[in-house]
Amino acid sequence: MSNKSGIVKYHVKLSFEVDGLVERADIIGAIFGQTEGLLGPEMNLNELQRVSKVGRIEVNTKSTSNTTNGDALIPMSTDIDTCALIAAGIESIDKVGPFDCVFKLEAIDDVRAAKKDDIVRRAKEIKQRWATKTVSEGESMLKDVHEGDSKRLSTYGPSKLTCSSGVFDSKWIILVEGRADVINLLRAGYDNAIAIEGAKIDESIKELCASKDTVVAFIDGDRAGGFILKELTSVVKIDYELRADTGVEVEELTPQRIDEILRPIADEIKHGKPVAVLKSSDDKPVAEIASRIFPNLNETLEAVALDENEKEIFKVPISEVVSKLSTQSGIKYLLLDGIITQRLLEGAKNAGIQCVIGHRVAKLTNSDGLNLKTFGDLGVA
Structure with missing residues (x-):
């Protein structure tokens, strides 16, 4: 079995x-033919194979006197969401040639899990072999880093919320979701963070925020982060609402990326400039539009285009939206029940669209000039 990308993440077994x-x-022909166009052009198996996201499909068959049964294995290097969509699409096939048929998903195996098991097993062997040796330089370095972080960590309030030591004296604080986020901000040089540790906001957080000149919320870029930010802003006055990159948690950001996000605010406060309130107020109109459109758009596999007055220009299946964009003008907002892909991005830019909202954003290039949001970012999904 081969896959041009060389990296198989999942085996979809049916x-x-x-x-x-x-x-x-005939089986392979049905898989390719009857799923073509079903999930949009970017989800066609031929296209996914072309960009090395799907490997060679393996099919085994057994025949009786008048029936055929067997199994199919599809190696994929996409995300799990795409695997699930492809599996569901294949399960919808009801004909192979003139004959009725039934496809059933048996498993989606994470190929990397087996590799992880091998790595862990080998790591145990290495540890056992070298356990009697002197402590390595690497272990000493890790110990120094851990102790350095621990010395600057503290707790706040009756609930003992994790915070860094600068929280007590700093004029501004950074609210993050968990302990790992506080530690990661310490590594980036910010010692004034406190973890809210849950969607229910502790009373001590409210009291602390009321005593500070400036309060910054720095929340994960995933769907849950959108809900937490919404809850936080309902009970605490936030001066700056910041999110990690889409789909990324604050604890996963590099120190350099953390500094890129926080440095403009830190510089304004340090030099005594008035702090401009940077709320989601810019996103408020977009969030209202998303809230209104989402209930009738979700799970339809369709896209809706609106003009500057928020009036509907068209509503089409996702598979047709890119071609539709090339013939339309005056679109300001595009909302879709699907993934914002590079192909869609280019079509939206060429159409002069200002804002695109979907369920998820793929890894994109040249996205400057477009406001890209997920329904999760806006707190409506």
């Missing part, structure tokens, strides 16, 4: 039964 005698090629 079984099938056909009420007739068919060949292996």
